[in-house]
Amino acid sequence: xSNLPVAQLLVEADVxxxxxxxxxxxxxxxxxxxxxxxxxxKTIARRYIITTFLxxxxxxxxxxxxxxxxxxxxxxxxxxxxxxxxxxxxxTTMMFLFAVPMMQAMGxxxxxxxxxxxxxxxxxxxxxxxxxxxVGVVFLYVSLFINMGPDTGWTAYVPLSGPAYSPGHRVDxxxxxxxxxxxxxxxxxxxxxxxxxxxxxxxxSLNRIPxxxxxxxxxxxxxxxxxxxxxxxxxxxxxLDRAVNTHWFNPAEGGDALLWQxxxxxxxxxxxxxxxxxxxxxxxxxxxxxCRRAVFGYTAMVMANITTAFFAFGLWVHHMFATPIPELGQxxxxxxxxxxxxxxxxxxxxxxxxxxxxRPRLTVPMxxxxxxxxxxxxxxxxxxxxxxxxxDKEAHDTFFVVAHLHYVLIGGGLxxxxxxxxxxxxxxxxxxLNTALGKLHFWLFVIGTNVTFFPMHILGLNxxxxxxxxxxxxTGWGTLNMLATVGALxxxxxxxxxxxNAVRSWxxxxxxxxxxxxxxxxxxxxxxxxxxxxxxxxxxxxxRHPLWETTVEQPVVTGLRSDRREILLTTTFDxxxxxxxVGPDGSIWPLYVALCMGLLFIGSIFSPYSxxxxxxxxxxxxxxxxxxxxxxxxxxxxxxPDGRMVDRL
Amino acid sequence: xxxxxxxxxxxxxxxxxxxxxSLMWWGTxxxxxxxxxxxxxxxxxxxxxxxxxxxxxxLRTPNPSLLIPSINLALMLVSIVPAWMVARAGKRxxxxxxxxxxxISSIVSVPTLVLRWYELWALNTRWDTTAYGSxxxxxxxxxxxxxxxxxxxTIGLAIFFHAKKLPIKACSDAADNSFYWYFTVGxxxxxxxxxxVGPRIF
Numbered sequence: 001x002s003n004l005p006v007a008q009l010l011v012e013a014d015v016x017x018x019x020x021x022x023x024x025x026x027x028x029x030x031x032x033x034x035x036x037x038x039x040x041x042k043t044i045a046r047r048y049i050i051t052t053f054l055x056x057x058x059x060x061x062x063x064x065x066x067x068x069x070x071x072x073x074x075x076x077x078x079x080x081x082x083x084x085x086x087x088x089x090x091x092t093t094m095m096f097l098f099a100v101p102m103m104q105a106m107g108x109x110x111x112x113x114x115x116x117x118x119x120x121x122x123x124x125x126x127x128x129x130x131x132x133x134x135v136g137v138v139f140l141y142v143s144l145f146i147n148m149g150p151d152t153g154w155t156a157y158v159p160l161s162g163p164a165y166s167p168g169h170r171v172d173x174x175x176x177x178x179x180x181x182x183x184x185x186x187x188x189x190x191x192x193x194x195x196x197x198x199x200x201x202x203x204x205s206l207n208r209i210p211x212x213x214x215x216x217x218x219x220x221x222x223x224x225x226x227x228x229x230x231x232x233x234x235x236x237x238x239x240l241d242r243a244v245n246t247h248w249f250n251p252a253e254g255g256d257a258l259l260w261q262x263x264x265x266x267x268x269x270x271x272x273x274x275x276x277x278x279x280x281x282x283x284x285x286x287x288x289x290x291c292r293r294a295v296f297g298y299t300a301m302v303m304a305n306i307t308t309a310f311f312a313f314g315l316w317v318h319h320m321f322a323t324p325i326p327e328l329g330q331x332x333x334x335x336x337x338x339x340x341x342x343x344x345x346x347x348x349x350x351x352x353x354x355x356x357x358x359r360p361r362l363t364v365p366m367x368x369x370x371x372x373x374x375x376x377x378x379x380x381x382x383x384x385x386x387x388x389x390x391x392d393k394e395a396h397d398t399f400f401v402v403a404h405l406h407y408v409l410i411g412g413g414l415x416x417x418x419x420x421x422x423x424x425x426x427x428x429x430x431x432x433l434n435t436a437l438g439k440l441h442f443w444l445f446v447i448g449t450n451v452t453f454f455p456m457h458i459l460g461l462n463x464x465x466x467x468x469x470x471x472x473x474x475t476g477w478g479t480l481n482m483l484a485t486v487g488a489l490x491x492x493x494x495x496x497x498x499x500x501n502a503v504r505s506w507x508x509x510x511x512x513x514x515x516x517x518x519x520x521x522x523x524x525x526x527x528x529x530x531x532x533x534x535x536x537x538x539x540x541x542x543x544r545h546p547l548w549e550t551t552v553e554q555p556v557v558t559g560l561r562s563d564r565r566e567i568l569l570t571t572t573f574d575x576x577x578x579x580x581x582v583g584p585d586g587s588i589w590p591l592y593v594a595l596c597m598g599l600l601f602i603g604s605i606f607s608p609y610s611x612x613x614x615x616x617x618x619x620x621x622x623x624x625x626x627x628x629x630x631x632x633x634x635x636x637x638x639x640x641p642d643g644r645m646v647d648r649l
Numbered sequence: 650x651x652x653x654x655x656x657x658x659x660x661x662x663x664x665x666x667x668x669x670x671s672l673m674w675w676g677t678x679x680x681x682x683x684x685x686x687x688x689x690x691x692x693x694x695x696x697x698x699x700x701x702x703x704x705x706x707x708l709r710t711p712n713p714s715l716l717i718p719s720i721n722l723a724l725m726l727v728s729i730v731p732a733w734m735v736a737r738a739g740k741r742x743x744x745x746x747x748x749x750x751x752x753i754s755s756i757v758s759v760p761t762l763v764l765r766w767y768e769l770w771a772l773n774t775r776w777d778t779t780a781y782g783s784x785x786x787x788x789x790x791x792x793x794x795x796x797x798x799x800x801x802x803t804i805g806l807a808i809f810f811h812a813k814k815l816p817i818k819a820c821s822d823a824a825d826n827s828f829y830w831y832f833t834v835g836x837x838x839x840x841x842x843x844x845x846v847g848p849r850i851f
Binding site for chain 1: 650651652653654655656657658659660661662663664665666667668669670671672675676679680682683686687690691694697698701702707740741742776777778779780781782783784786787791797801802805806809814815816817818
């Protein structure tokens with residue numbers, strides 16, 4: 001395989017020449033057309049991150065409005081109909097349009113860098129997924145502003161969401177928005193799985209994959225098995241019940257309302273872990289870097305990730321304890337709900353052991369990790385409480401559940417995510433976020449979260465149901481609600497501080513350099529921000545912490561062409577160099593097909609015939625997508641399945 | 650940044666591979682998993698609804714007809730042969746044979762789509778009559794979307810191969826298209842057994 005003398009030192013001028021050639025090959029074209037045709041992995045991931053963050057702000061504003069409405073009894077700020085739309089769009093936004101795509105977007109940006117790849121496996125599919133997501137975002141928010149926002153909760157339970165009780169198109173909007181986000185998530189998942197399996201740097205065998213990449217890989221598999229469930233429920237069942245009078249959920253014709261809950265929660269419970277596991281993956285490199293030591297129990301952490309993913313698919317019925325599920329089933333799912341605390345506990349003990357044995361530096365990312373530990377453990381404990389059928393029936397549909405899920409999702413998802421923003425912001429932008437503003441953001445956020453959500457436990461135990469737009473003064477719930485509203489406004493203030501910090505730092509923050517934290521992962525082995533081709537030469541990995549090795553030189557492989565988008569593929573287990581793959585150029589067809597599918601799904605709400613039109617124009621787009629995918633004809637080296645190697649035009 | 654040292658030159662590695670060595674094969678497998686799992690969820694839901702009925706199919710609903718579905722099943726199984734020939738020719742880099750078998754594959758597979766229309770009506774119920782009919786129509790309808798997509802892919806590839814000289818990598822793509830066709834046909838066998846034959850049994 002090797003034409004060069006082994007261990008030849010590369011001359012700096014040659015490296016610079018190679019970098020210029022690679023940039024010309026890999027960079028997306030400029031101008032509006034180039035922007036629309038962009039497929040570069042980091043460009044798409046950056047767009048995802050920005051769009052999903054905008055969705056976080058939108059969902060946050062909806063939450064703030066709801067809190068203002070609930071601040072005092074019998075408030076008249078928002079009426080019941082608008083309130084229903086607000087809590088539905090808030091939940092839908094935060095779960096489908098923010099949390100999952102944001103976690104995946106971080107993976108789409110970081111995973112190729114962390115595994116030392118030049119790009120992602122299928123860049124056009126990646127762009128297609130993003131545009132699909134944008135269609136969903138626009139559709140939901142246009143609908144909300146024209147008073148067609150969904151109003152049956154983010155869980156859209158039937159029969160409430162069925163044609164009999166929700167005429168009009170509000171629920172249809174919800175069903176189709178879910179479809180768009182599922183397509184997008186599935187495209188991302190397949191991309192990440194194939195990238196991790198086939199595009200790792202030479203030497204990055206399975207036992208050297210960074211914990212964050214493991215987490216993204218496990219979550220990608222979870223998405224592959226969880227998302228089809230909600231897509232089946234929303235697109236192939238609920239939407240059809242509403243559009244063409246099928247009877248999936250109509251008991252009068254043999255349908256079953258409980259089927260929706262099974263299908264929805266078979267997706268919905270893993271969804272929590274789809275948000276939580278990438279967050280766990282983010283914590284590990286932060287803890288390692290600021291304790292300056294390898295994480296304690298790497299194998300246990302990875303196995304705990306995988307185990308959590310398996311258990312996550314066996315818990316869905318604990319969301320249905322208030323339905324007539326057989327007692328044996330209830331006991332089984334109670335036990336499973338408690339067992340899943342074990343792998344999570346293992347991971348938490350591993351971090352504590354790492355902190356214990358290291359000398360932690362309390363930087364802003366580390367503060368958010370500590371905030372995570374405190375907040376998430378509280379949420380986890382109320383989760384174990386709710387796993388008990390007797391208690392669950394008492395607290396079902398009360399604010400206790402609202403408190404629990406926000407402690408889990410904010411503690412387990414948002415806090416690590418903010419920590420990750422501070423940690424990887426320098427890699428994305430080349431600049432550091434301001435530390436003083438970061439600490440202010442952290443303290444406001446932690447205090448705000450606890451002031452908002454802790455009182456909700458008590459409100460729930462006092463009997464306040466969730467999803468009510470107001471309450472009578474005689475209930476005595478006013479004081480705690482006012483406290484929660486003050487907390488929510490504190491959270492809003494903390495996010496404003498973060499926004500100011502991010503915008504200010506992006507333009508005038510301190511220059512970060514390539515590796516400002518002296519971290520160990522491969523993403524820090526390239527410039528900040530990374531070039532379009534990620535690495536001039538694909539790095540070679542010899543340990544779990546490549547940048548902490550004491551060698552004075554970075555081993556790399558050479559021989560990939562710079563005049564076309566060549567990527568090194570390696571073997572799945574041992575990451576041995578196996579072949580060269582030619583990636584595609586930019587293309588307008590992913591956007592075109594996403595728009596056609598938008599027409600297909602949105603049109604289906606109004607007329608089933610638009611499905612036929614949508615399929616027709618989508619197929620035309622796919623044809624040209626395929627036509628444009630054919631690379632230039634030149635002599636290629638072909639590895640035949642029988643092992644022979646031939647050069648062929 | 651540390652100075653770079655070349656530890657290997659990969660320029661002699663192949664740029665066209667087949668099966669698990671190629672990215673497209675893995676991508677195809679990923680979408681097959683998603684679509685297969687969606688089918689499994691639909692079939693699971695169909696069987697879940699069974700518990701709501703005393704009889705299956707429900708009262709006054711005849712059993713699905715078997716003639717057209719059985720003919721179509723046979724045709725689909727036969728269509729595996731040209732698909733397999735495409736893959737075999739692709740793996741030998743025999744572009745002429747790939748062209749020929751892609752056309753034959755298209756000719757054999759298009760009638761399965763035409764028969765599918767009659768196959769839907771062979772369910773002997775409508776989608777809006779009972780939940781049983783809804784479930785059966787949805788399952789068969791979902792599979793029809795897979796069938797349509799793969800047939801279009803096959804026809805598209807046949808057009809590409811005849812329209813211009815393609816890079817040799819297209820031979821690998823043609824083999825992956827056959828891989829997807831095996832899946833489309835393979836997943837139909839349990840659907841046929843459960844939706845068309847099943848009501849006679851349970």
